[in-house]
Structures are given as structure tokens and as C-alpha cells.
Amino acid sequence: MDFNYNENQKMIADTIRSFGEKHIKPKFMEWDETQEFPVECLKQLGELGMLGVLVPTEYGGSGLSYTEYVTVVTEVGRICGSVGLSVAAHNSLCTGHILQFGNDEQKKKWLPKLATGQWIGAWGLTEANTGSDAMRMKCVATQDGDDWVINGAKNWITHGKSSDVMVVLARTGELLDSRGITAFVVERGTPGFSAGKKKIN
Numbered sequence: 001m002d003f004n005y006n007e008n009q010k011m012i013a014d015t016i017r018s019f020g021e022k023h024i025k026p027k028f029m030e031w032d033e034t035q036e037f038p039v040e041c042l043k044q045l046g047e048l049g050m051l052g053v054l055v056p057t058e059y060g061g062s063g064l065s066y067t068e069y070v071t072v073v074t075e076v077g078r079i080c081g082s083v084g085l086s087v088a089a090h091n092s093l094c095t096g097h098i099l100q101f102g103n104d105e106q107k108k109k110w111l112p113k114l115a116t117g118q119w120i121g122a123w124g125l126t127e128a129n130t131g132s133d134a135m136r137m138k139c140v141a142t143q144d145g146d147d148w149v150i151n152g153a154k155n156w157i158t159h160g161k162s163s164d165v166m167v168v169l170a171r172t173g174e175l176l177d178s179r180g181i182t183a184f185v186v187e188r189g190t191p192g193f194s195a196g197k198k199k200i201n
């Protein structure tokens with residue numbers, strides 16, 4: 001197998017390296033020390049097409065393959081691991097979930113904003129006592145007429161405070177039923193949806 005970068009990958013790597021020199025390297029220590037999340041930097045990466053790498057162009061994405069996506073995460077991660085994780089969480093977790101499982105209406109509604117970095121996405125599965133053991137999640141969703149009411153809390157969510165939209169996993173079936181979990185897309189501003197205190201290690 002040839003592990004050298006193809007033309008697309010070279011172009012992506014060059015773009016990210018020069019972006020990183022200018023917009024990430026001079027600032028990442030400050031972001032770290034002040035515990036500031038670099039929303040602007042993420043949005044700029046979105047403008048460069050790095051936040052919707054796998055999203056088809058019809059939904060505003062870059063329409064590339066996993067080969068290019070791995071290059072994006074690797075190259076951003078080489079400059080700053082935290083921003084690399086953000087890019088991966090945005091692309092794979094939130095955007096990826098909607099891309100993979102959303103219907104066309106949902107894709108049209110959220111993917112263009114996510115793929116261009118207009119909106120930052122998050123994905124909430126983990127709870128205080130249910131990490132790997134997600135089937136024991138306590139967050140429950142119940143139907144109330146045409147609405148769904150979600151009750152519970154999620155922890156250690158990347159972009160939990162800074163996202164505009166989040167895919168939230170909640171129990172809609174019996175405890176320990178792996179099929180009794182449903183994913184909901186929740187926009188910031190939804191009544192009752194709020195971010196708690198940031199955990200500082």
C-alpha cells in the first residue's frame with residue numbers, strides 16, 4: 001500500500017499547515033492557559049472546508065473520502081491536539097451522525113450549517129456513570145403529543161458549551177435494551193437545554 005499523500009491530500013496538508021502557522025500555533029498556549037475555546041478558529045477551518053469533509057457537496061460539504069478526512073484530522077492534530085479533537089468531534093460525531101442516519105429534511109436543515117462551520121456541532125452520549133456502559137444511560141426521552149421531552153444530563157461532551165446544535169442520545173425504551181436508545185437533534189436555545197460548569201483538570 002502506498003502511504004504517500006495523493007494530490008488531494010497534499011493540497012489539504014499544505015492548506016492546513018499554512019493555516020496552522022498563522023492562526024493556531026501563535027495562539028494555542030493562550031487558549032490552553034485561559035481555557036478559551038477557539039470558536040473563530042473552528043469557523044475559519046469551516047470556511048476552508050475542513051468541517052464537512054465527508055458531507056456531499058449538495059449539502060454544502062467538501063464531498064471527500066475518509067482518506068482525505070484522516071489527513072485533515074492528522075494535520076490539524078499535529079499542530080494542536082485539542083483543535084484536532086474538535087475537528088474530529090464536529091465532523092464524525094455530530095455531523096457524521098446526521099449524515100449517516102438523518103432523513104433528507106434533517107440533512108438539508110443542519111448539514112449546510114455544520115459543513116461550513118457556520119454552526120459548531122456536538123454529540124452527547126456519555127453520562128456521569130455511563131461511559132462505555134451506555135445502555136445504562138439515565139437520560140430519558142418521552143413523547144408528549146407532537147413533542148419529545150428529554151430529561152437528563154450529559155458529561156464530558158466536546159463542544160458541550162460552545163456548540164450550536166447537538167445530537168443527544170436518550171433512552172426511549174427499556175433499561176439495557178440496546179435498541180431502546182434514540183438520537184435527537186437539539187438546537188442551542190431549545191427551552192431547558194443548557195450547559196453546566198466546565199470541568200477543569
Ligand SMILES: Cc1cc2nc3c(=O)[nH]c(=O)nc-3n(C[C@H](O)[C@H](O)[C@H](O)COP(=O)(O)OP(=O)(O)OC[C@H]3O[C@@H](n4cnc5c(N)ncnc54)[C@H](O)[C@@H]3O)c2cc1C
Binds near residue numbers: 085157
Ligand atoms: C477528550 C474527550 C472527549 C470526549 N468527548 C465526548 C463527546 O463529545 N461525547 C460523548 O458522549 N462523550 C465524550 N467523551 C466521553 C467518552 O466517550 C467516555 O470517556 C468513554 O465513553 C469512556 O467512558 P468512561 O470514561 O466513563 O470510562 P468507563 O466506561 O468507566 O471505562 C473505564 C475502563 O473500563 C473499561 N471497561 C468498560 N466497560 C468494560 C467491560 N464491560 N469490560 C471490560 N472493561 C470495560 C474501559 O475499556 C476503560 O478502560 C469524551 C472523553 C474524552 C476524554
